[in-house]
Amino acid sequence: MEFTLITLLNGLSYGLLLFLLSSGLTLIFSMLGVLNFAHASFYMLGAYFAYAISIQLGFWPALLLAPLLTGLLGALVERVGLRHVRRHGQVAELLFTFGLSYVVVELVQLAWGRSALPYAIPAQLDGPLFTLYSTAFPAYRGFMMLLALLVLLAAGWLLKRSRIGMLIQAALTHPQMLEALGHNVPRLFTLVFAAGCALAGLAGVVGGNAFVTEPGMAAGVGSIIFVVVVVGGLGSLKGAFIASLLIGILQTYAVALDVSLLSALAHWGIQIAPDAVGYPLLRLTLAQVAPVLPYLLLVLVMLLRPRGLFGLRD
C-alpha cells in the first residue's frame, strides 16, 4: 500500500511535468503544423537560464524570468527562422527545428561546459512535505505538481475563456477567415510558439533541479515527449494529458519492480536453462526495461490504433 501510493504520487508528478512539456508541443503542432524538434532544447535552456539567474537573484525570480527568456527566444526563432522555412514544406520545418536542437546543445556546452551544474532546490522547499506510513514525500515534488496544475488550469482558462484564446482557437480551424476579419494570424502563430517555448522553459526551471541540469537533459526527455504527443494523438491536448500521466506512472512503477519473465516462469514452475536461446531476453527485469517502455507503448499504439489515442486526423 505504501509502495503503491508513493509510486503513484511520484508517477503523477513526473507525468504532470511531461504534460507541461507536451502541452506546448502539441499546441504548437495543432496550430503551426510543425512538431518542434527543439522543444526539449527550450526545456534545457529553461533549466540553464534558471541556474544562471538563481545564483544572482535567487530561485523565485528565476521561476518568473527564465520562462520569459525562453519564450522570447522562441518568438525570435519563429519570427527569424521558422516562418521563412514554412514555404519549403513540413519536412523542411522539422529539419530546421532538428538542426536548431543540434546547435543549441553545442551552444549550451560552449557557455556552461559539459559537466552537470549544481542547480539546487531552494531551501524553503527542501525537505519532506508529509510522511506516508514510513516514506517521506519531498516538498519539491508537491510544489512541482501544484505549479504544473496551476499553470495548466490558467492556460486552459486562457484558451477557453479569454479573447486571445478565442482567437487562437479560431486560428486553429479557420486561419483564412480570421485573417479576412482583420486579425494578424502570423503574429498569433508567433505568440503561440513563444508561449509553448515558455511552458517548456518553465518545465526546465522546475525539472532542472528536481532531476539534473546537464547538456544531455534535452536528449533524455526529448524522445519521451514526442512519444507522448504521438501516443495521445497529434494535436490533441486531452490525449497529451492522458498519455503524459500514463507514461509517467508506467515508468515510475516499472523502475521499482524487480521481476523478470524468468522469475514469473519460475513461479509457474517452468525452469529455463541459462544456455537457452532467449535466456538473455527472459532474464531482463522490469526495472531494466523501464526506460524503453514508452517506446514499446508507442509501437503497440501504432499497431492497434495508428492515429493515437485521441487523434482526430491521420
Add this chain to the structure above:
Amino acid sequence: MALSSWRGKSLWLAFALLLAAPLLFAQSAALSILSQCGCMMILALSFNMLLGQSGMLSFGHAVYSGLAAFASAHLMNELAGSSAAALLLVPLAGGVAGMLAGVVFGYVATRRSGTALSMISLALVELVAAAVLMLPAWFGGESGVSTNRVLGMPLFGVDFSSQLQVYYLIAFWLFVSTAAMYGLTQTPLGRIANAVRDNPQRAAFIGHDPRQVRYLMFMLSAFFAGVGGALTAINFEIVSAENLSLLRSAQILLFTFIGGIGYFFGPMIGAITGVLFSSLLSAYTRGWQLYLGLLFVLIVLFAPGGIAGAWIKLLAGWRQMTLRGWLRLAGGLLTAFGAVFLIEMLYRRAAIL
C-alpha cells in the same frame, strides 16, 4: 542524348577517381578517411532513398546499418579460419540483415507518413539503442563486439589485412550499390515513390497503395544501409551500441541534407563534407559539431538544395550575377568569417575557464 553521354562520361570519371584515389592519397590516415567516406556515401545514398525520393524523414537510419554491422561482426567471428574470399560476401549478408530489420521496423514506421513517421522512427532508434545495451550477451554491452577481418589464408595475395585492400573492397561495394540505387530511381517503383512523396492521394488514385510503396522503399533502403553498416564493421573491426545510436542517425541525416537531397549525387558530396568535418576539422577545433549544425541550419534556411543545388545554381548563373549579387556573396562570406572568429574566441575562453 547530350545529357546521357554527359552522364556516361561522369560515371566513368567517378569510377576512375575511385580507383585512383589511393594513388593520390597514399598515407594510411588518408586511406582511412577515404574508406570512411565510402561507407558514409552508401549510408547517405540509402538514406536519401527515404528522404529525397520517397519523402520519409527517418530519424533512425543508423538502426539498420548498426544492426547489420553487429550481424556482420558475428558472422566474421563465425567465419574465422575459412577463406579470405568469404569477406567479399559479408557486405551482402549485412545487407540482408539490414533488410530484415527494415522488414520488421519498417512495418511499424510506414503505417504513417509525414511527421508521425519521423516520430515513430525516433522512438524505434531509442528502443533499439537501449535494448542493445540491455542485452550484453548478444551485443557486447558498452564495449561492443570486436572482430577480425582477416578470415583466413590469402587468396591471390589478398587477405584484407592492409587498409588499401579494405579500401578497394569498400570501393567495389560502393560502386555496385551506387549503380543499383541509381538504377532503382529509374524503375517504375522509383518513379511511384516520387509520386507518393509529392502527392500520395493521386498515387493512390492511380492504383498504388502509398503505404505499400513506402514499405517497399523502406526495406530496400534498409538493405543498402545494411551493406554500408557491414563495410563499417569490416573497416573498424569493432561494433558498439554507438553504431546505432540516435547521434549516428542524426549524423547521416545531417550529411545527406547538407549534400543535397534533390540530386542523386548530392548525398555523396554530403558524405565527403561530413567525414572531412568530423575527421579533419575536429583536429583543429572543438567546435566542429557546432559548425556542422550551423551549416545545416543555414542550408535549410537559404539553400534547400544543399551543396549540390547551390553548385548547380552557381554553374548555371554565375555569368548573369550582378554586382549586387557579388557584394551580397562577399558580405555573407565576411559575416561567416566573423562568426567563426567569434566562436573560436569563445571556445578559447571556455578552454581557459
